[in-house]
Amino acid sequence: MTQTAAVVRKQVVVQAPIDRASAVSTGRFGDFKPAEHNLLATPIAETLFEPRVGGNIVDRVVDGSELPVGPDPGL
Secondary structure: OOOOOOOOOOOOOOOOOHHHHHHHHHOOHHHOOOOOOOOOOOOEEEEEEOOOOOOOEEEEEOOOOEEEEEOOOOO
16 A cells, blocks of 8 residues: 655745744744754754745754754765
8 A cells, every 4th residue: 555645735925024023933933842842852942934035943962062943964
């Protein structure tokens, strides 16, 4: 039996300039990403977006270590 992955798409239209919408949706991402979603042995200090095209989402832990967690962490 072959299984196929479900595709989920969601679109939200925001009445704001692109820079403002981007800053609001990425600037405090760690506020709603569960801290227990952690592949490191040390607690997460913050989760952030690398501010560049193609940037990763990065977990920075309290000891200063970082782990890219998406969209393509190259692990």
